[in-house]
Amino acid sequence: MMPSARFPDLQDASVLITGGGSGIGAALVEGFALQGAKVAFIDIADAPSKALCVRVGEQAGASPLFLNADLRDIEALRACVVRAAEAHGPVTVLVNNAALDDRHAVEDVTVDYWDNNQSINLRPHFFTAQAVAPGMKRAGRGSIINFTSTSFMINHPDMPSYTTAKAGIVGLTKGLAGELGPHGIRVNAVAPGWVVTERQRALWVTEEALAAHVSRQCIRQVMQPHDMVGPCLFLASDASRMLTAQTLIVDAGFL
Incomplete structure (x- = not known):
């Protein structure tokens, strides 16, 4: 169920979401669109992303902009940021959601596997933020929301490269907050x-x-993708204007 709260400052905001074609990302696309935001999303999967655009367009009255790209290709990623800004104005809300949580054993990880895993789960977070930062600086404001995971906090044993990336995202978040905060980001x-x-x-x-x-x-209900929408809307809006460099754990109180 989508949150009932409305955030008026998100009306017409230029929002970019990575990995928006399915799962949590698709819920975020829908949630921001229902707030009246101008939403663009990047995904590698063509058919489900196009179907999402149709469904969200029917619900929200305006279709999101689907940008097909492989986030491992940094030049393609940068081009998507340009296209989103051309369509909707400079991006002022970025949600770095894309990830790939494949399981892998320590003994099976090769150098190529490790590098490819990090190129999906960590590297795009930085380069997408780098690409949107100039527009946010010109606007004098912006919100970047990076998806990490509790998996590295609970010592998940089955995906060490993934948990490494997710821990790294917390460090990246704090470093970017320190750098970009003076610009209102x-x-x-x-x-x-x-x-x-x-x-x-x-x-x-x-x-x-x-x-x-x-x-x-603590809350003994199965968490659904839509449960991530409210926290992201809050972090994107000026309701959280003095909140930065933080990690918001949304796990129903598991930790």
Whole structure:
């Protein structure tokens, strides 16, 4: 369920979301569009992204702008930022959401695997922020929201490269906050717990594992992608104007 709160300052805001074609990203595209924002999103998957544009357009009255790109290609990523700004004005809200949480054993990781994993899970966060920063500086304001994860906080054993990237995102968030804060740009991180997306259900969710996880949450309900929308709307809006360099854990109280 989408949050009921309205944030008037997000009306007509130029918002860019990475990995917006499915899962949490798709919920964010929908949530910002329903606030009246001008939403662009980057994704590598063509068909589901186009279907999302149709569905969100019907709900919100305006379709988001789908930008097809592989985030490992930094020049393509930079071109997407330019296209988003041309369509909607300089990006003033960036949500770095894209990630790939494939499981991998320590003994199986090669140099190429490691580099490719980091090029999806960490490197784009920096270069997308770098690309939007000049426009935010000219506007005198901006909000960058980086998705990290609680996986590195709970010592998740099955994806060491991924958890390394997610820990790095917290450091990146704090460093960027210090650099960009004097220009009125806030940088924060969101750390979800186990959000049950279609991908999670297809690959890793079992009834027993999910029940065990939820039993350790203070709020004993399964977290859904839409549960990440409200925290991001808050961090994007001027309701959080003095909040920066922080990591907001959204895990139903698991930690």
